[in-house]
Amino acid sequence: MNLNVDIHNDAYAQCYKSYLERSSQRDADKCCLQQKIPAELHKLQLGKDKPRFSILSIGAGDGFFDQEMLKIVLEKYLNAGDKQLQEVEILNAAVEPNPALLGQYKESIERSSDGSKGLSNQRSVKFDLKLMSFEGYAESKHDQNQYDLVHAIHSLYYVDIESTLKHCYHNELGEKGLIVCLLGDNSNLTALTSLILDKHRPECQRKPWSNPPANVISIAEKNSMKYEKVVVPFKVDITSVFDESSEEGRQMLDFFTHENNYRQTADQKELNEVLKMYREISTEDDNGKLIANGTHVLILISKNLQNHVIVNDV
Numbered sequence: 011m012n013l014n015v016d017i018h019n020d021a022y023a024q025c026y027k028s029y030l031e032r033s034s035q036r037d038a039d040k041c042c043l044q045q046k047i048p049a050e051l052h053k054l055q056l057g058k059d060k061p062r063f064s065i066l067s068i069g070a071g072d073g074f075f076d077q078e079m080l081k082i083v084l085e086k087y088l089n090a091g092d093k094q095l096q097e098v099e100i101l102n103a104a105v106e107p108n109p110a111l112l113g114q115y116k117e118s119i120e121r122s123s124d125g126s127k128g129l130s131n132q133r134s135v136k137f138d139l140k141l142m143s144f145e146g147y148a149e150s151k152h153d154q155n156q157y158d159l160v161h162a163i164h165s166l167y168y169v170d171i172e173s174t175l176k177h178c179y180h181n182e183l184g185e186k187g188l189i190v191c192l193l194g195d196n197s198n199l200t201a202l203t204s205l206i207l208d209k210h211r212p213e214c215q216r217k218p219w220s221n222p223p224a225n226v227i228s229i230a231e232k233n234s235m236k237y238e239k240v241v242v243p244f245k246v247d248i249t250s251v252f253d254e255s256s257e258e259g260r261q262m263l264d265f266f267t268h269e270n271n272y273r274q275t276a277d278q279k280e281l282n283e284v285l286k287m288y289r290e291i292s293t294e295d296d297n298g299k300l301i302a303n304g305t306h307v308l309i310l311i312s313k314n315l316q317n318h319v320i321v322n323d324v
Contacts, residue, residue: 021270023072023110028261029246035304038244039163039192040078042308046240047079047190048086054186054314056087056158062099063088066157066182068144068174069165070104073115077122079161079190080135103138103157105147112141144169148177157182161190166222172229179235179311189311192242193222198304199246202291203266203284210280223307230311240308248288249300 030036057063063083067076080102088095106112119137140147144165160178178189194200201221223239230237250259251266254273263272263284273281292300 020110021264023108023114025261025265026071028258029265032247032250032258032262033304034244035246035306036074038242039075039306039308042240042242042306043075043078043190043192044082044086046238046308046310047082047188048090050188050238050310050312051083051087051159052091054188054312056186056188057095057098059094060098060158062101063095064101064157064159064184065103066160066178067102067104067106068160068162068178069168070106070112070115070139071108071163071165072111073104073118075161075163076102076104076115077118079159083159100135101138102135103140105140105142105144107141107143109141112139115139144174148174148181154181155184158184158187159190160187161192163190163192164194166191166193166226171222171225175226175229175235175311176233179233179313183313186314187312191223191226191309191311193226193307193309195223195305195307196221198306199248199266199288199302200268202287206280206283206287207267210277210283223309226309226311230309235311236313238310240310242306242308244304244306246302246304247299248292248302249298251288252285252300 065076065079065083067079070076080100083100088098088100104112104115106115116139142150160182162174162178166174175189175191183189196202227237227239229235248262250256251262253259260271260273264270267276267284269275276284288302289300292302295301
C-alpha cells in the first residue's frame, strides 16, 4: 500500500481515531481475540516452568490491543492455570514508530498503574516501549528467541510481511510460541480505495494493495509454518465522508486514502469515483446512516499447532 501521509505524525493518529469512533472494528477484533487466544495458550502451555511470560507487540499503536492481549493472557490463561503460571512475571515489549501513539500508550500505562483496577496492580507487568520501526528493532541487539507470544494487530501493512514473519518465527518466538496476526483483506475500504487511486495515477507507481491475509498464509505455507485462519466481520459508519463541511469526514477520507487533505487536493474525477464507490457498497440503516461492511482476518501461527487450515466465521 502506498503511503502519501506520514503514519508517524499526530495528523495520522487523529485520522485513525476518527475512523475507530465510527467503526465496530475494535469491538469485533477484541471479541475474536477473546474467543480464540485463550484456547491456543492452554493448548501450547506457554510459560510453563518458566519464570516469565514474554510478549512482543509489533506496531503497538496507542496500546489498546496490548492492554487487551494482556487481559486475555492474565485472566483467561495465567490466572486460570496452575500455581506456577499464577506466579510468573510478565514482560510486554512494544515496538511503535509513531511518537504520538506511543505517548498515548505511556499515558494509558500510567492510568492503569494509578487505578485500582489497573493491570499493574493485578500482576507484575514490565513494559518495555521502543520508539522505532520494526526493521530497526530487528537489526538492534536484543535477546533472541525469548517471546512466548508475538502479535501484529493491523501493523503488517507497513512492513515487509515475509521478512517480518520469518524473523519473528525464527528469531523472536521461543521454542514453543504463538504469532497472532490481525489484518484487513481486499473487501475493506482502504483496499477498494487504493484500486481507484492506482487507476487514476499510473505515473505515481503506487505500491498495489496485495491482500495481506493471503500473503501471510502463502508465506506460512511456503515456510512450513502451521497456521489457523478466522474471518472477522465488522461495520463502518461512513456518513460523514459525504459531508464536505465535516472535519470527521475529512479525517476518515484521509485515513481511507492514506493521503493528506485528500478532498482538497484530489482530482475531482477521481474523488467522485471514490465517493460513488462508497455509496455503492454501503447500505442505509434505520437512522439514515450509511454503513459499509468490512472483513478482517485473524491468523495464528505456531510451532505446535496441527498442520492444517481451519476457517471460522466469528
